[in-house]
Amino acid sequence: MRAYTGATLTPFLNEVRESNLTPAAKTIAGQLAADVVALHAKVEALAAELAKLEQQRVNQTVNQPSSKKPEWDKANGVDPDKPRRKCKLGGPRPGSGNRSKPQPDRSVTNLLEQCPHCATALTDQPPLDVNVRIVEDIEPPAQNTVVTQEISERKWCPTCHKIVAAKSQLALPGSDIGLHATVRIVYLWVVMALSLPNIQTDLSRFLRLGISTSGISKLLIRVATILTPIAQEIRQDIRQGLQVWADETGWHVRGINWWLWAFANQTSAYYYAAPSRGSPVVTQILGTVFAGVLITDAWGAYNVVDCLFRQTCMAHVFRKIRRWVQAFPNARSILRFYLRLKHILRDGERLQQRAAQLDQEVLIRSYQRLELRLDQLLAWKNPNPILASIIASVQRLRDRILTFSLLPGCPSHNNFGEYIIRKGVLKRKISGGSMSPRGAHAYATLISIAQTCHLRKISFPCFLHASLLHYCRTGKPLLLSEYPALIAQNKTAA
Numbered sequence: 001m002r003a004y005t006g007a008t009l010t011p012f013l014n015e016v017r018e019s020n021l022t023p024a025a026k027t028i029a030g031q032l033a034a035d036v037v038a039l040h041a042k043v044e045a046l047a048a049e050l051a052k053l054e055q056q057r058v059n060q061t062v063n064q065p066s067s068k069k070p071e072w073d074k075a076n077g078v079d080p081d082k083p084r085r086k087c088k089l090g091g092p093r094p095g096s097g098n099r100s101k102p103q104p105d106r107s108v109t110n111l112l113e114q115c116p117h118c119a120t121a122l123t124d125q126p127p128l129d130v131n132v133r134i135v136e137d138i139e140p141p142a143q144n145t146v147v148t149q150e151i152s153e154r155k156w157c158p159t160c161h162k163i164v165a166a167k168s169q170l171a172l173p174g175s176d177i178g179l180h181a182t183v184r185i186v187y188l189w190v191v192m193a194l195s196l197p198n199i200q201t202d203l204s205r206f207l208r209l210g211i212s213t214s215g216i217s218k219l220l221i222r223v224a225t226i227l228t229p230i231a232q233e234i235r236q237d238i239r240q241g242l243q244v245w246a247d248e249t250g251w252h253v254r255g256i257n258w259w260l261w262a263f264a265n266q267t268s269a270y271y272y273a274a275p276s277r278g279s280p281v282v283t284q285i286l287g288t289v290f291a292g293v294l295i296t297d298a299w300g301a302y303n304v305v306d307c308l309f310r311q312t313c314m315a316h317v318f319r320k321i322r323r324w325v326q327a328f329p330n331a332r333s334i335l336r337f338y339l340r341l342k343h344i345l346r347d348g349e350r351l352q353q354r355a356a357q358l359d360q361e362v363l364i365r366s367y368q369r370l371e372l373r374l375d376q377l378l379a380w381k382n383p384n385p386i387l388a389s390i391i392a393s394v395q396r397l398r399d400r401i402l403t404f405s406l407l408p409g410c411p412s413h414n415n416f417g418e419y420i421i422r423k424g425v426l427k428r429k430i431s432g433g434s435m436s437p438r439g440a441h442a443y444a445t446l447i448s449i450a451q452t453c454h455l456r457k458i459s460f461p462c463f464l465h466a467s468l469l470h471y472c473r474t475g476k477p478l479l480l481s482e483y484p485a486l487i488a489q490n491k492t493a494a
Contacts, residue, residue, distance in 0.1 A: 101134040224442035241265035245417030252433030269451035273440035279304035313414035348405035
């Protein structure tokens with residue numbers, strides 16, 4: 001800012017005196033010049049005072065954290081000067097934040113008998129205060145396994161006219177591996193996806209349980225055979241579901257290419273290992289008619305099932321188109337086609353969100369307008385050869401692109417199916433597949449039960465132990481539908 005003083009305005013005042021202005025005008029000009037000098041002097045004084053106040057404010061806040069105010073200086077935990085961060089959709093992710101500690105099972109007091117620095121005896125002094133904390137730990141590794149000699153009585157039954165024996169509840173019939181060890185072996189193989197040699201190493205070195213890989217394999221196959229009725233129960237639940245996600249991935253059986261199939265709904269997941277990737281496997285799992293929504297990728301084997309609704313995974317379609325866009329950046333028509341198709345899908349998502357507030361006729365008309373836009377997009381004039389092949393692939397899926405917009409809760413992608421099949425992909429990468437068809441079927445059976453327990457928020461080890469214990473008592477495994485009643489019965493008894 002330019003500073004105006006009397007010396008600065010002297011030339012101006014001389015020009016006013018020498019001018020032809022009237023005496024009254026010269027007096028007014030002189031008064032205005034004096035006012036300008038006074039105002040600028042006042043501005044300089046205010047600027048100096050403002051600089052002094054700013055220096056005081058900096059001195060007061062220099063020791064505060066730069067990211068946030070101290071906790072004691074917050075207004076109800078909210079900083080009014082800081083914009084609020086938007087919460088993520090669905091709230092915080094599961095497992096975030098500090099978990100509350102459980103109630104302690106025991107209490108241990110650490111006595112202070114001498115000073116840790118100078119070794120002065122402090123036994124006679126009363127404690128000033130105490131430090132309390134909750135510690136969670138596990139039992140130390142076992143030095144030896146628990147070996148139990150089991151004696152079962154055998155008696156003559158006059159009614160059955162035969163000799164009967166008492167039922168064992170420690171291990172499967174004819175097995176020398178207990179139920180707890182069996183459950184752990186299954187958990188390591190299925191949930192932790194460990195290979196048989198790694199399971200053998202964990203059992204021998206950490207738990208002191210000696211068992212060969214051949215013995216582990218035979219035990220796993222036997223457990224899977226026992227639990228086959230549970231897998232059939234899961235498959236029946238899949239067939240009766242309203243929505244089914246399906247996917248498949250490669251599998252290896254002694255170096256031969258097999259396929260691991262996965263069919264899932266919100267509460268069940270069924271896996272099946274087969275040497276074929278064709279439609280007979282789909283028919284075997286779902287049947288020829290499925291009264292629900294089948295959500296898959298564009299694999300043609302699923303077309304054999306007569307479904308009420310079909311929805312293809314648009315994420316796969318967009319991923320392929322983006323590859324073409326990256327490979328041919330100069331072909332702008334591919335990018336325009338991609339953006340217009342994406343806009344149609346977004347409008348379909350908006351229609352799905354508003355479907356509950358719309359009348360049936362309005363919903364149908366809105367859906368028909370989306371289909372009309374899709375047909376107009378597919379009728380692209382003079383496409384280049386690459387875009388023509390893209391349009392042809394999308395045209396084959398035309399009836400399965402916008403199905404989700406009419407059905408509440410139906411996604412436009414197969415992400416859930418990808419999540420379900422991911423369990424098998426991890427197992428294949430770690431273990432390399434199976435060494436026999438029986439092993440492949442055993443894994444499919446056990447992973448079906450484990451994943452279903454996960455979807456239903458059931459502890460897989462607890463259910464597995466309860467089911468095998470029920471088999472030891474009755475000769476039949478405990479089904480998933482029977483497990484809640486058993487839990488309620490145990491709580492009532494407790």
